[in-house]
Amino acid sequence: MAKEIERKFLIDLSKLTLPSKGIVIKQGYIPTATKTAVRVRVKGEQAFLTLKGETRGAVRSEFEYPIPMDDAQAMLSELCQSPFVDKTRYEFPLGPHVWEVDIFHGDNQGLCVAEIELSAEDEAFAKPDWLGPEVTGDARYYNVSLVSLPYKLW
Numbered sequence: 310m311a312k313e314i315e316r317k318f319l320i321d322l323s324k325l326t327l328p329s330k331g332i333v334i335k336q337g338y339i340p341t342a343t344k345t346a347v348r349v350r351v352k353g354e355q356a357f358l359t360l361k362g363e364t365r366g367a368v369r370s371e372f373e374y375p376i377p378m379d380d381a382q383a384m385l386s387e388l389c390q391s392p393f394v395d396k397t398r399y400e401f402p403l404g405p406h407v408w409e410v411d412i413f414h415g416d417n418q419g420l421c422v423a424e425i426e427l428s429a430e431d432e433a434f435a436k437p438d439w440l441g442p443e444v445t446g447d448a449r450y451y452n453v454s455l456v457s458l459p460y461k462l463w
Contacts, residue, residue, distance in 0.1 A: 313371035319441035331397040337389025346453040356381030416459030
């Protein structure tokens with residue numbers, strides 16, 4: 310079974326210089342009756358359908374599949390809740406890992422989060438100086454939560 314082990318942190322933008330280009334991401338969520346998340350994501354010129362299980366600590370099941378762009382656009386408009394999650398992602402390699410920094414737009418403007426994927430929950434990793442408090446276990450920061458309770462309403 311595919312597992313995602315991810316830690317999430319707020320960031321201090323005053324200590325971080327963003328590259329000139331990031332990847333624009335638009336994603337929506339198909340409502341479910343369980344703690345499973347079904348995400349449709351357009352990432353640059355690619356589209357994906359992702360199924361995620363319940364988060365336990367920093368671990369959850371994750372299955373991701375590329376899908377045709379036309380299908381993704383139809384799913385976003387016909388099946389997904391709104392508002393969508395709009396963000397720009399920047400990648401920062403550091404040692405054997407890559408930090409993904411997401412700068413949110415729209416209803417989540419002002420939210421800036423860094424994520425790192427790990428091989429094990431207890432895996433050591435370098436922490437850049439622009440890293441702020443960890444929010445891994447705080448459900449408000451899950452992208453699926455930002456649909457129903459956007460950052461602007463906190």
